[in-house]
Amino acid sequence: MEERYKIDEVAKQCGLTKRTIRYYEELGLITPPERTEGGTRLYTRLHIERLKQIINARDVLGFSLQEITDFVALREQLAQSGDAYRQAEEVELKRSKLLEAGQMIDQQLRMIDHKLEKMKEFRKEIERLRKRVTEGLEKLQ
Amino acid sequence: MEERYKIDEVAKQCGLTKRTIRYYEELGLITPPERTEGGTRLYTRLHIERLKQIINARDVLGFSLQEITDFVALREQLAQSGDAYRQAEEVELKRSKLLEAGQMIDQQLRMIDHKLEKMKEFRKEIERLRKRVTEGLEKLQ
DNA sequence: TCCTCCTATAACGTTAACGTCAACGTTAGA
DNA sequence: TCTAACGTTGACGTTAACGTTATAGGAGGA
Incomplete structure (x- = not known):
């Protein structure tokens, strides 16, 4: 397996725009994906799951992206x-x-x-x- | 009874700023209160209750002010x-x-x-x- | 009446969360 | 190999939801 997805595919699966996905990476909400030699981002299933969680926290819980950032940091602390x-x-x-x-x-x-x-x-x-x-x-x- | 409150009192009771209260009036989220001859706004209990409901819809449900505006309009329709x-x-x-x-x-x-x-x-x-x-x-x- | 604090309006400023556009490189199929 | 479609990085634009500042006038107690 280990399938990889380009950004447009991820955008469609999550209902986000490409811009938003790059923006979330910029904010540190998702881990930077692998790249091809040319620089094209290659996402995994994990990235998609993560994005869906973020959408949930954003839309359902009304969290700001800053709050989500903090939460993500907390999870990483615990994982480490x-x-x-x-x-x-x-x-x-x-x-x-x-x-x-x-x-x-x-x-x-x-x-x-x-x-x-x-x-x-x-x-x-x-x-x-x-x-x-x-x-x-x-x-x- | 029929007590009236000036804007600062309302702001404290609701945890909003005066600016926000005037802004919500401007958007049509609350009915314009009475005024003194000089123009000072005089709010009633109803206004305060309404503002608290708005805060709830905003913070808990994550509604945008636009959505709340629509909802308020719907309620008025029904009331009429x-x-x-x-x-x-x-x-x-x-x-x-x-x-x-x-x-x-x-x-x-x-x-x-x-x-x-x-x-x-x-x-x-x-x-x-x-x-x-x-x-x-x-x-x- | 005076003085201090509160209120009003108007207008411009700010921040988050993206949208949009330009200029350029990458991918992949015919 | 060529080309259409897609991707990348800036950089500036936009909208909602207020904040802030300036200017001016009311409220009300000594």
């Missing part, structure tokens, strides 16, 4: 810290990093729960509106 | 159409308006449900991250 704590001094450092990451994650969780609740409230509001419309239509006939 | 269908010709008009409104509302409902689902997915993703952090901390001690 999986290994390499051979030295005793590093242990304390790693612990504090993990604690900090935990704080941030908990904060994100609280924020998401808050959004979920507000969104459910909003849904009920909309349902009330629909009920009024339905009743209005019934009255008409 | 509660009465006044004395003439026979108006009945058909009202029916079509109600049908159109119903379409839009259903669309909104589907969109919200979609967002709710995606948000829950995202929440699980974050929880997985937290689990990894917790496990990492346990391994350290």
Whole structure:
């Protein structure tokens, strides 16, 4: 396997423009893909999955690209810290990093729960509106 | 009762700036408040409630101000159409308006449900991250 | 009445998130 | 090999959603 995709293919699969994809790379939201000798970008499935996640965070959660950047950085921190704590001094450092990451994650969780609740409230509001419309239509006939 | 608030008070209660409040009025997101003889805006509780709803739609649902404007217009349509269908010709008009409104509302409902689902997915993703952090901390001690 | 703080309008400035255009090199098929 | 279609890098343009500044006039307490 190990299939590679050029930027136009990726754009169509994700519903983004080519410009946007390059822009996201520029911001560090996705890792720079391989290139051909001529400079053409060659993306993998992972890139596409990542882009779809970003679109989700952007559209559904309303995150700014800056917030997503921070989040991506956090994930990378965690990915890196999986290994390499051979030295005793590093242990304390790693612990504090993990604690900090935990704080941030908990904060994100609280924020998401808050959004979920507000969104459910909003849904009920909309349902009330629909009920009024339905009743209005019934009255008409 | 019928208490009135000046713009700075409203700004503090809503967590907005005065500029933003005037801007939202300019866009038609809130009805223009009464004025004193000198021109000072005097807001009611209703204005404040409305502003809080707008903030919710903006921050939680990620709606653009344009989308909120449309939504506000829809609500007003429905509020108006509660009465006044004395003439026979108006009945058909009202029916079509109600049908159109119903379409839009259903669309909104589907969109919200979609967002709710995606948000829950995202929440699980974050929880997985937290689990990894917790496990990492346990391994350290 | 005066003085200080608040408010109003108008107009220009700013930032994020891309769009668009130009100028040029790359790919790949006939 | 040639060429049409696609890709690359700047660089400037655009829009939404306000911020900021300037200028001028109201509110209200001593």
